[in-house]
Amino acid sequence: MSEKWPGAEYARRIQAGELAYQHCDRCGEAIFFPRVLCPACGSTELSWRTSGGRGTVYSATTIYSRNRDPYTVALVDLDEGVRLMTRIEDATPGEPPIGSTVEVRPVEIDGEPATVARLQGGGTNG
Ligand SMILES: [Zn+2]
Structure with missing residues (x-):
C-alpha cells in the first residue's frame, strides 16, 4: 500500500526550509506537485531539487x-520551470499582481507543508 509516496519527502523538505520540486532525470521536465511518475514521459527516475524561490505571477x-x-492566491511560475499555487501575503485585495516578481518560501500551516509569497520591488510602492 505505501509506495514511496513523494508527498512525505516533500513535507520533510518543506519543514527543513527547502522549496522542493522534482526533476525528471530522463526528459528534464521540472515537476510540481510531487508525484511518483514524470507527467511528461512516465519515468520514475525523479530527483529532488530546491528552488531559489524566485518566480513570476501567472494568475x-x-x-x-x-x-x-481577504487574501490573494496565485499561480506562480518559478524560474526553475514549475508552476505552483501559493498565497501572496502582501498583495492588495482586488488588485491581482499578475506579472509581478515574487519570492516564494516554504512554510507550515496547521502542520501541513505550504508556501507563501511576497511581492518583490517594482510594484506601486515606489
Ligand atoms: Zn520525464
Missing part, C-alpha cells in the same frame, strides 16, 4: 470569505 485572484480578511 491571481482575491479570496473573500466571511470570517477572515
Whole structure:
C-alpha cells in the first residue's frame, strides 16, 4: 500500500526550509506537485531539487470569505520551470499582481507543508 509516496519527502523538505520540486532525470521536465511518475514521459527516475524561490505571477485572484480578511492566491511560475499555487501575503485585495516578481518560501500551516509569497520591488510602492 505505501509506495514511496513523494508527498512525505516533500513535507520533510518543506519543514527543513527547502522549496522542493522534482526533476525528471530522463526528459528534464521540472515537476510540481510531487508525484511518483514524470507527467511528461512516465519515468520514475525523479530527483529532488530546491528552488531559489524566485518566480513570476501567472494568475491571481482575491479570496473573500466571511470570517477572515481577504487574501490573494496565485499561480506562480518559478524560474526553475514549475508552476505552483501559493498565497501572496502582501498583495492588495482586488488588485491581482499578475506579472509581478515574487519570492516564494516554504512554510507550515496547521502542520501541513505550504508556501507563501511576497511581492518583490517594482510594484506601486515606489
Ligand atoms: Zn520525464
